[in-house]
Amino acid sequence: MLLSLRFCGQQDQPLVIQASVETISTQVEGGNRVETFSVQSDSMMRASDKSPLDKEALEKRFRSFNNADYIIQEYDFSGLSTGLSIPFKDLTALKNRLAFLLNNSVDVISPVELPKLQQHAKVDDKPGLSLLISDEKDAHLGDVTDADIYFKLPESFKKNCDKYIELLKRNPRFIPWFPAVLIGKDYLEAVRILEEVKPAHIVSNNTGVAYKAFEMGIEWIAGPFLNTTNSYALNTLQEDLNCSGAFISNEINRMQIRNLKRPPGFKLLYSIYHPILMMTSRQCFFQQTVGCNKPSIEDGCMLKCEKATTITNVKGISFAVDKQKGGYPSIYNDEQFLNLDVIQDYSNLFDEFFIDLTDIGSGSKAKLDKIQLIEHFENLLQGSEDAKIQLDSMVTVSTHAQYKQGL
Structure with a gap:
């Protein structure tokens, strides 16, 4: 509907607002319909030099x-007339009266005033390091670090598959990391992992798995794919689902992070090194890139196919195309996300800084030495400037632009 507002007022007279509402009709018969409303202030307009009601105001x-x-x-x-004004509260009352009429004479509900949240103390005084792996061959990394080790579970499982149940029981230090997308039997198998392994705590990017963990009394952390950006979301996760911590979104900037308020006994985590996921699809990306002998996707492709390559578009921008066994085909930015500034800025806020040491999303780039990466990141948390130089030299193609730009 189209709205026209006409303001009329003279000295020692009320301010009058006439509103014309034109409803556009798509039918030939009847045409457009125009309704007119009029409201006026209780107080009279007075001369004012300081804050007159002009066009801009x-x-x-x-x-x-x-x-x-x-x-x-x-x-x-x-x-x-120019140079006239009425009290601010009278102008607000006039505006509310007009809003009431334009809302079919139904009171307009005022915005809810959210309570101010309190900043609670950190769970740990000094921030620790955590890392993600997706292959049992990387279990030896636990010999060189005390960091929490998360194990990335796939998006798809064979029915009644005990492979990952046995793997997690064999490696009690691994903390299960559940993906965002779990459909049908794959979700049921993920729940069966919880029931069989009964881990002390997990990371979940899937709210269905998170709710199941809540019902079972399993401590859980909201993963980065839940994209948590504000303090009220943190409170809701804790109060409704007994969440014990959350990864803060990498999409918000330095100033936006500063406003976060931690709930009591709640861990805050931030990923400082990971591949940048751009797209995930259930369709094959390799038939149009490196080629595939199969004319179309088959049932076994999801569980058996494992490919990785790098493609470059006509503008010279490269992307990593990746497909893991049990994972969906995905496209990653050629740049890694590497944010070392946040350690200096917010070591007093975050309990844990996270690094992704899976080979997922690296495309055809050379694999980096994971033990060296762990050593440099741990030294960086201890305040070593040399570690920052070493990391910048190892991770040559990286960005943390979003930390400056924000949402």
Whole structure:
């Protein structure tokens, strides 16, 4: 609907607002319909040098009517004398009266005032390191670090598959890391892992698995793919699902992170090194890139296929194309996310800084020495400037632009 606002007022007279609403009809018969509303202030207009009601002031006050229900087509100030004003509270009452009429004479619900949240103390005084692996061959990394080791579970499982149940029981130090997308039998198999392994705690990017963990009394952390960006989300996760911690989104910037308020006894985690996922699909990316002998995707492709390559578009920008066994085909940015600034900025806020040491998303790039990476990251947490230089030299193609840009 189109809305036109006409403002009229003279000294020692009330301010009058006339609103015309034009409803556009798509039918030939009847045409457009115009309704007119009029409201006036209780107080009289007085001369004012400090804050007169001029075109700019009134447009600023009434532009909120330009919303999902109305489009302001015109402001008319021809009937309003200059240098006049009414008290601010009277102008607000006038605006509310007009909003009531435009809302079919139904009271407009005021915005909810959210309570201010308290910043609670950290769980750990000094931030620790955690890392993600996806292959049991990397279990030896636990010999060189005390960091928490998360084990990435696939998106797809064979029915009644005990492979990962046995793997997690064999390696009690591995903390199960559940993916975001689990469909049908794959979700049921993920739940069976919880029931059989009964881990002390997990990381879940899937709210269904998180709810199941909550029902079973398993401590769980909200993974980075839940993209948590604000303090009220943290409170909701804790109060409704007994969540014990959460990864903070890498999409918010330094200033936005500063406003986060931690719930009591709640861990805050931040990923400082990981591949940047751009797209995940159930369709094959390799038939159009490196080729595949199969004419179309088969049932076994999801569980058996494992490929990785790098493609370059016509602008010279490269992307990593990756397909893990049990995973969906995915495209990754050629740059790794590497944010070392956040350690200096927010070691007093985060309990844990996370690094992804899987080979997923690396494309055809040479694999980095994982033991060296762990050593440099741990030294960086201890305040070593040399470690920062070493990491910058190892991870040559990286970015943390979002930490500066934000949402």
